[in-house]
Structure formats: C-alpha cells, structure tokens
Amino acid sequence: xxxxxxxxxxxxxxxxxxxxxxxxxxxxxxxxxxxxxxxxxxxxxxxxxxxxxxxxxxxxxxxxxxxxxxxxxxxxxxxxxxxxxxx
Numbered sequence: 001x002x003x004x005x006x007x008x009x010x011x012x013x014x015x016x017x018x019x020x021x022x023x024x025x026x027x028x029x030x031x032x033x034x035x036x037x038x039x040x041x042x043x044x045x046x047x048x049x050x051x052x053x054x055x056x057x058x059x060x061x062x063x064x065x066x067x068x069x070x071x072x073x074x075x076x077x078x079x080x081x082x083x084x085x086x087x
Contacts, residue, residue, distance in 0.1 A: 003027050004027070007026045007027060010026075041075060045059065046059055046061055047059060053080060054079065054080060055079040058076045059074070060074050061073055
C-alpha cells in the first residue's frame with residue numbers, strides 16, 4: 001500500500017478524520033508517524049514494542065546455523081484485534 005493509498009483509505013473509512021487536511025500535510029504526518037514507529041522497532045534489540053491502536057512488534061535475534069547460514073533479526077507483527085460492536 002502506498003502512502004497515497006493509505007490516505008485515501010483513512011478518508012474512506014473515517015471521512016471526518018482528515019476532512020480538512022490537505023493531501024501534502026496528511027502525507028507528511030503519516031510519513032512522520034510511520035518513520036517514528038519504524039525507528040522504535042529498529043531500535044529494539046530483543047523484545048516487544050507495543051504501538052497503541054496498531055499492534056505489537058516482536059523482535060528476536062536468531063543464531064546462525066552450524067553451517068553459517070541463516071541467523072539475523074526476525075521481526076513479527078501482530079495487529080490489535082478489531083473492536084466488536086456490542087449488541
């Protein structure tokens with residue numbers, strides 16, 4: 001999904017959220033927010049990085065295999081469960 005597609009998705013899903021926000025401003029805000037999340041995840045050595053309203057990023061280091069292949073960092077993401085309307 002591109003940044004422009006994300007902006008359109010937000011406007012479609014929640015028309016009042018960015019009704020009076022210019023596309024360039026919306027792009028700058030979303031880019032800054034996503035960059036902050038990426039920097040936090042990148043700065044996590046091993047552990048959990050929770051992002052309110054978005055989900056949980058788990059970061060772990062994997063040791064290389066005996067033959068020297070593999071290994072490195074593994075980052076997994078688990079989104080927040082959607083809220084179910086009562087009734």
